[in-house]
Amino acid sequence: MTGSTAAHRALEHLEMEEDAVAERGDAFEAFAERVRAVPAKTPASAGIQRATAATPVATAGVQRSTPEMSGDRCVTVREAFAETVRPHSTADLEDEESLAETIAAELTEDIAVALATETGWTPPLKRAVLAEIEDRQREVTALQETLQTERDTLEAAIDEIDEIVAWLQSTAEESLLQCDFETLRAKHERLATYRDRLEARTETRQAQFTGSTNRYGPGGTRYRTVVASLYSACSVRYPILSSATRLYGICGDCQETVRAHLTRRV
The missing domain is CATH 1.20.58 (Methane Monooxygenase Hydroxylase; Chain G, domain 1)
Structure with missing residues (x-):
């Protein structure tokens, strides 16, 4: 009976769970580091985006590209999530789940929508993502x-x-x-x-x-x-x-x- 009771077998399972939770914590920390490294841009004001007599059209066009560049940063954040957190979040799922669904489950639906639209990678969105990451890390602890x-x-x-x-x-x-x-x-x-x-x-x-x-x-x-x-x-x-x-x-x-x-x- 020694070494083969239900309690002994439970300890083996507990050790696997401890490893999985630790890996989840590491994944969120890696994701947080990559999110911090993506600079957020405040959308340009209408006055800057609009071409005027004093602003060449070519220059205005460059300035209007800011939202598009910011949208690219949302793609970068989604990719970072897919490479760090998502494998640990979906490991036990029997059915396939889209990236947007996983982001919604881990970081809230509002953030998933914001990252998938042309809203852009703004400072408020970046703060919101980092705040949710901190919440998940507290849950891990x-x-x-x-x-x-x-x-x-x-x-x-x-x-x-x-x-x-x-x-x-x-x-x-x-x-x-x-x-x-x-x-x-x-x-x-x-x-x-x-x-x-x-x-x-x-x-x-x-x-x-x-x-x-x-x-x-x-x-x-x-x-x-x-x-x-x-x-x-x-x-x-x-x-x-x-x-x-x-x-x-x-x-x-x-x-x-x-x-x-x-x-x-x-």
């Missing part, structure tokens, strides 16, 4: 903190499970018929202690499920929802509860066997 909490909880549970399983395996070959009363009583008490610890572990986990991922007050996502989503691809949705409950039953069966031998000694 919050998720990483939640995953670290889950790792701490999972590793503590695995340590306890391994300890109990190791003791059960070390005594598996012993003949209870050759154990004296005190030895049997010590085994019975130890099994009772293990069951108490597993029951406390289960209760603590259940209490954790009722909490929120928001450390700063009400709101956030229920921890149970996060765990269910995190292990949705696993055969067991709640691995700690599953492993603890299974082991609790094994200890109970062993305790009954020891108790039967104890009664014969009385």
Whole structure:
């Protein structure tokens, strides 16, 4: 049972999720750097764009090209998004999604529309994109903190499970018929202690499920929802509860066997 419980397999899945979240954070940071590098232009005023007697037509034509150049910068931003964030955003999707749909999902629909039209790469649009990137980065940080909490909880549970399983395996070959009363009583008490610890572990986990991922007050996502989503691809949705409950039953069966031998000694 050691190393092959639902809790052990969950740890492997958690590690993959941690890697995926870290890569998503790196992708948004790379996208942010490329967005900052694209200069934004304030649209030329009507007075500058309009040809006058004092402004040669040729010169006016050059100045009117500013929106077109700004539109090209929107293309640059879309390409940067496609090369950095999009692969991580669509990795788990079963159906294909257009670039505009992915931008809308990650940066809001308004930004997706602005980047796809001839509005141009203006300072307000650039600020809006960078603001949304910061929001996504904060979400990544919050998720990483939640995953670290889950790792701490999972590793503590695995340590306890391994300890109990190791003791059960070390005594598996012993003949209870050759154990004296005190030895049997010590085994019975130890099994009772293990069951108490597993029951406390289960209760603590259940209490954790009722909490929120928001450390700063009400709101956030229920921890149970996060765990269910995190292990949705696993055969067991709640691995700690599953492993603890299974082991609790094994200890109970062993305790009954020891108790039967104890009664014969009385």
